[in-house]
Amino acid sequence: MTFIAPIAGLVAAAIAIPALVSLYFLKLRRRQLDVGSTLLWKKAIQDLQVNAPFQKMKRNLLLLLQLILLALLLLALAGPMWKMPFNPGKRTILVIDQSASMNATDESPTRLDAAKERALAMIGITDTGNTQQPGSVMVVSFAQHATVVQPFTSDVSLLRSAIRSIQPTDQPTNLAQAMKLVEPFAVRGSSGDTSGDDLSVYVFSDGRVGEGQTPTLRAGRLVFEQVGKARPEGGADNVAFISCSARRDYTNPQSVQVFAQLANYSTDAVSVNVTRTLDGQPIGVDKATLPPLGSTSPDEPGVVTLQYTLTLPGAAVLQLEHDHADALSSDNAVQVVIAPPQEVSVLLVSRGNAFLSRAVAASFIRRVVELTPEQYEGYNREQLAKADFDLVIFDSYTPKAVPPMDSLSFGCTPPLDGVVALAPPAGDDRAQYVLDWKRDDPLMNYVVLDDFVMASRTRLRLPIEGATVLATAEAGPVIAVIDGGTQSPGTRHVVTSFALLETNWPMQVSFAVFISNAMQTLGVGATGGNGIDFQPGDVATVPATDGQTLTYTGPTRLEGKGELGVVTLPMFNKVGLYRTTDKVAAPWDALAVNLTDPTESDLRPEPQLSVGTAPVKAQSRTLIASREIWRWFIWSALAMLVIEWLVYTRRMGL
Amino acid sequence: MAETQTTPKQSLLSPLFMQQLDRLDVMSRKILQGKLQGERRSKKRGQSVEFADYRSYVVGDDLRFIDWNLYARLDKLFLRLFMEEEDLSVSLIFDVSRSMHYGEPRKVEYAQRLAAALGYIGLVNYNRVSVYSFADVLLGQLPNLRGRRPIPQMLEFIADQSRAGEDRRGAGNLSDVLRRFTLMQRQKGVVVLVSDFFDKGELSDALRYLAAERFDAYAIQLLAPQEVDPQAGGVIGDLRLIDMEDADVAEVSVGPALIKRYKANLQAYCQHVRDLCRKRGVMYMVTDTSVPFDTVVLRYLRERGLLG
Structure with a gap:
């Protein structure tokens, strides 16, 4: 039981109870009267008071009743809330978060264990509370993906073993997936109707579901059972690596640049020692002082960027680890597998494009071979695969087949399913600008397309899946990267809707940057001599x-x-x-x-979940539903008043 | 209290009432031996004029009582025996303790008038009358009065006792009083004890002393009307009751329930006294002081055999 206004209740109690007691113990002003003998009077009093313990109690029975009455009124004033442990409907779905943040040890032993305990307690209530018609319960666990651990059943032992079987993961949280899994049950309803009113969905989570997710639940009752202890001073006891990357220097492939970001989620500045190990051998320890939460911008962790340069001719595993003991251990270290330096071998299929040839040659490549389209078509797929080319660049030439390696096409598209470069409508000779581009894609790193002008309003038509638009112009997508899919497994193909010579791009720096990015990211698979994690x-x-x-x-x-x-x-x-x-x-x-997930590392429990349009507040930490019960206390006080009146009238014989 | 001090001894008994008392005598359920010759037939054979019996002469008998006529006829010596007439010892013990000063009319006045009436009856019938008053101890005694002449003395004594009792403070000790009385009164006779019997000691111990063979004992319990019905006497509400004898305090909230309980207790207490008296052969009578005094004397005491 909790109280809405405990302070008010305590203050009132501090005033009222001593006042009542002192009033009660004040001597009654009695009329003095002489009698022949008090013998019979004392005997009469004794007869009314049967024995000594009861005598004392009875003497103070009215006081006792008045104190109870007062206490009930004061409790009602304090606004008591009864936390109803569980109110299972006909069907209940227990959705348990098993994401990385649920491994935090602020709840003993972990948040996930606490969530499981509470879910088990709930199962116990369904077992005893509704024996006539036990509710059906389903157990769902979710992290990156959601899984039905136990379909609807009223078998308590099955449910218990299902809950106990949920294992911790280090995956990010994806509540939307869980809601998608639950949604059909909510909409359908138990009797085949579409009400879903008999469904209760209890989400056991710390509320760290990440931004950008819009989970929805169109029917049923959703209860957010919050797990995790919020610190009174705010923040969370966690220092985490939130990113890490390693990249070889293009000019000096033996040099590896390592970037890492350490974030501090506590409200105090924290000093940590970061140990670097290479293939298990310590190579250095650095001290880093992290500013507290909110020091740079409100509600943002204090971040320190670590930067190292290593000389590494071959492959190695680099590990960074800090020594701060915090609530989540999985983000205390990051490891990166650094691939050996690799230079791409490029096949340029062109009828002659000086801009492109020079841009490719200027990039960090192993070799470049330039073929005309006719020469290219002279090789079959096996020959091309054996030719050890990592990347083929098509300049205004549409190949007959999808190449077996990554490709970059200007003014044409490989015959990938669903990919078509559309010419502008007849008579539309307007130029177009790029409106937006995907700045965070490695291909577009440091590529600025503000002054990029295309002579015609060409655009790309892309398949629904497997395509990522890199740049969008006024007519539509103009640069995209498409997976090879089943046509050329494991390959990626960058296509553009425009021919290079119909744009001003070759004259701009961004073109050279783009070609350089392409040489670094295409053709080398996922390695490229950079760190892999x-x-x-x-x-x-x-x-x-x-x-x-x-x-x-x-x-x-x-x-x-x-x-x-x-x-x-x-x-x-x-x-x-x-x-x-x-x-x-x-x-x-x-x-x-590596975890490197700021959302999971931020261990501050969210007070509410946003599901659908209405946020669902955390109902309670320990139990589920709260109900105001001050009315019960008022009714009890009235009953006590009646009892007190009866006792008084009985005693006084009124 | 002031009234008691100024009460003339004559007010205890009015002349008219005395005339009514002249016709009464103290009756004894037992035939008891007195000291002097009196008006009462004794078990002893003696020297009265009333013939009782004959018996054979034995050596040493008074020759004056030999029936010579019978000797002449039978040639045997017989002694003539006559009824002996003795006086009756009447002891009146009345309570003048502070508790007896409670009530309207006060119980002590009633007790004084009772003692005066019984003493008067005893004296006019030539009984040996002894009067005792007591509070926590025996306060006064006027023993061995006989004949009409000490009647004023007795009335004066009785009238004076209430003030002496009022000055005493302390819990009553009836047991000690009666023990001392039995030590002083060695004579057989009628004993009349008048008290309210509100004694916080063990009452059965006290009444044990009246159970002696030589006493024909009567116990008269007096209650004030305010004791019989406290509500009528204004005993209601939140009160601090003070015991008039030992200043014991009882803080009570008197309501109908408590009054009811009190009445039940009073009844039980009177029954308890009655049972104790019955066990010890003591005649018991209870009355409250609102009952007219002459009714008690002329009717109730005659009905119970004390007066006849």
Whole structure:
């Protein structure tokens, strides 16, 4: 039971109770009267008071009743709230968050365990509270993806074992996935109708579901069961690596630039020692002082950027780890697998484009071979694959088949399904500008398209899936990257709707930057000589021969079989380093998985969930529903008043 | 209280009432031995004019009582025996303690008038009358009065006792009083004890002393009307009751429930006294002072055999 206004109740109690007691114990002014003997009077009093303990109680019975009456009124004044443990409907869905932030140890032992305990307690209530018609309960766990751990059942033992089976993960939170999973049950209703009123969805989470998610639940009652202890001073006891990248210097491939960001979510400045290890060998320790939460901008963590330069001729695993003991350990270290330096081999298919040739040549490449379209078509797919080209660039030439390697096309598109470069409508000879571009894509890094003018209003038509628009002009998408899909597995193809010579782009710096980005990111797969790391929830594809089985061991065991030239491993659940002893090209013998998720590292519990349009506030920390029960106290006080009146009249014989 | 001090002894008994009392005598359920010859037939054979019996002469008998006529006829010596007439000892013990000063009329006045009436009856019938007053101890005694002449003395004594009792403060100790009385009164006779019996000691111990063979005891319990019905006497509400004898305090909130309980207790207490008296062969009578005094004397005491 909690109180809405406990202070007011306490103040009133501090005044009223001593006043009542002192009033009661004030001597009654009695009329003095002489009698022949008090013998019979005392005997009469004794007869009314049966025995000594009861005598005392009875003497003060009215006081006792008045104190109870007063206490009830004061309790009512304090606004008591009864936390109803559970009010199961016919159907209940327990949605349990198993994301990375649920591993925080601010609840003992972890938030996930606390959530499971509370869910188990709820199951206990369904077991005892509704024995006539036990409610059906379903258990869903979610992190990056949602899973039905136990379909609807009223078998308590099944439900308990299902809840206990939920394991922690280091994946990000995706409540929308969970709501999508729950939605059909909410809409359908138990009896086939569409009311869904009999459905209660209890979400056990710390509320850290990330921004940009719009989970919806169109029917049913949603209750947010908040897990995690909010610190009174705000903030959270966590220092986390929120990003890490390693990149080889283009001019000096042996030099590796390492960037990492450390974030402090507590309200105090924190000093940490960051230890660098390379393949398990410590190479340095640095001290970093992190500003407190909100020091740079409100509600934002204090961030320190760490930057190192390593000389690393070959592949290695770099690990950064801080020594601050906090509530979440999975974000205390990051590991990056640094691939050996690799230079791309480029095949340029063109009828002659000096701008393009020079831009490619100026990039950091191993070799470039220039072919005319006719020469290119003279090679078949196998020959091209064996020719060890990492990237093919088509300049205003549409190849007959999708190349077996990454490609970059200007003014044409490889015959990928659904990808068409559309010419402007007849008679429309207007030029167009780029309206927006995806600045955070590696291909568009430092590419500024403000002054980019295209002579015609061409645009791209793209498939629904597998395509990412990199730049959009007035007519529509003009630059996009498309997965090779089944036509050319594991390849990426950058297409543009415009021919280079119909734009002013070759004359601008951004073109050289774009070509350089393309040389760094295309053709080299995911390696490119840069650091490789994954996040929990990611799926890694490792180059391998068909039929080859790869087994990685680490925090969990991952196994996959080669198919179409790659091994697709199961989703990463836990952070850490996964290694394989199977035959695989470097740097794929080690896979680093890092949390680097500011949302998960921010352990401050959210007081409410935004589901649909209405935010759902956390109902309670320990129990589910709260109900104001001051009326009960008022009724009890009235009953006590009646009892007191009866006692008084009985005593006085009125 | 002031009235008691100025009460003339004559007011205890009016002449008219005395005339009514002249016809009464103190009756005894037992035939008791007196000291002097009196008007009462004794078990002893003695020297009265009333013939009782004959018995054979034995050596040493008074030759004056030999029936010579019978000797002449039977040639045997017989002694003539006559009824002996003795006086009756009447002891009147009345309570003048402070509790007896309660009520309207006050119980002590009633007790004084009772003692005066019984003493008067005893004296006019040539009984040996002894009068005792007591509070927490025996306060006064006027023993061995006989004949009409000490009647004024007795009335004066009785009238004076109430003031002496009023000055005493302390819990009553009836047991000690009666113990001392029995030590002083060695004579057989009628004992009349007048009190309210509101004694905080053990009453059965006290009445034990009246159970002696030589006493024909009567216990008269007096209650004030305010004790019988406290509500009528204004005992209601939140009160601090003070015991007139020992100043004991009882803080009570008197309501109908408590009054009811009190009345039940009073009844039970009177029954308790009655039972104790019955066990010890003491005749018991209770009356409240609102009952007319002459009714008590002329009717109730005659009905209970004390007067005849």
